[in-house]
Amino acid sequence: MPAPVNASDTDILALLRDGYSNLRISRELHVDKTRVARLRRKYDIPNVTLQPLTLEEKWATRTKLIDGGHLEWLGERAGATSTPVMRYKEASYSPAAIAFEKKHGRPPQGYVKAECEYPHCVAPDHVNDEAGRQEARRKVRAERGLGDLPTQCVRGHDQAEHGRLEPDGSAYCGMCKVLDKRAQRDPSMPRRIKPRATSLEEAFRLRAKPIDGGHVRWTGPITNTTPNLRYRGANHSAYRIAFRLHYGRVPEGQARPVCGVPGCLAGGHLEDRPMRQRTASLFNAIFGA
Template identity: 55%
Template sequence: MSRGVPRADIVALLGDGLSNSAIARQLGCDRHRVGGIRGELELPNVVAQPLTLEQKWRSLTRPLEGGHLEWLGERVGKSRTPVMRYKERSFSPAGIAFTLQHGRQPEGQVKAECGVRQCVAPAHVEDEPGRRRIREQLRRILGGPELKDHCGNGHDLFVHGRLSPDGHHAYCEACKAERKRAEREAPV
């Protein structure tokens, strides 16, 4: 099959700066033949231009109705948490979205606040301080009581305090983690 492709066609695409693999795909010929012709012409190999972190992130999202973005990339764990690997590191797609929206690195875990599970639209995600601020504002608007400084077990609620999405229910994340740990360690 590859011998049927005229050499001139390969040379023309080499002149356009395409890689051996791209030319082979386009013409339906063997990439080694393309590489041989490249070598004969003493043309350098094309250096792959890797995507930036943002470009890769954008390539793995799909728009949904309502301005939401669905993550199409890798997911891990039982909760199928979105993850993106880039240059031998793992990144949170929601964290990347947060940085795109706010121009800074997030603090703590980043989650969608739009009601769509694991949405990664930049305008729909918040980090822990942002979530707390939004939920405290909602709590005040709805006439909820002031939040305490410490829980019944003495944990600092500025650090460990959390609010439900509607701002109504306040709880201590440290106490919740301790309860879960005790449940796991309890004899069956």
């Protein structure tokens, strides 16, 4: 016979909250049934007649709705990052993953985490899995017009399998990232290859930052007052690329902003020589030469 354990109120409460009956708890913890019943009354935990809580029910008893529609996790946490965890029938679960499955009706693919500003939020509407994050990033990529995804990375890995996107929609190779991480730990491995844009357009858009008023600021280098885009070893005027992306044709002569914001790269704010000449003749026609 196992020696009777002196179970604490906390132990008993944990099982009560898991939905076990007084009898079951008294047997499992070797405690007096009346002590269990007393605690149940004291903490106002309803009597159970049949089943203990399901995984999802247990999850629900440990969440609290707070301002902003976030769900705070009241249960156990683990590790230095205080990540919510939930034990159920002697296994450990991620409350965020349960929230994901509740919303999507399928198990998550990859790591589930909250995408809202509330740390470790477990609101089903606020969590996403790796597949969902990649899908959202594909939309960001499409909105920013970063172009089709590459089929191969610079090292020749198949991007249908290893292609991943950053939150800003730029593409990277998941396999290269793994290899780079390994290389950082192992100095005998080849040095890291810098991530590269997969097209001139993508390289341009990654450095062109929209600002207030519909203007676009260049975050890359500027050479002799011209925003410069270096791509695959060649230098390009970012003005010319912005012009071409907007008007669908190569500018004649110099393309320059006419909006009054120096260095602006908004396609519609740029004019090339024929356009400047037209503007000038229009001006003369209205106001006289």
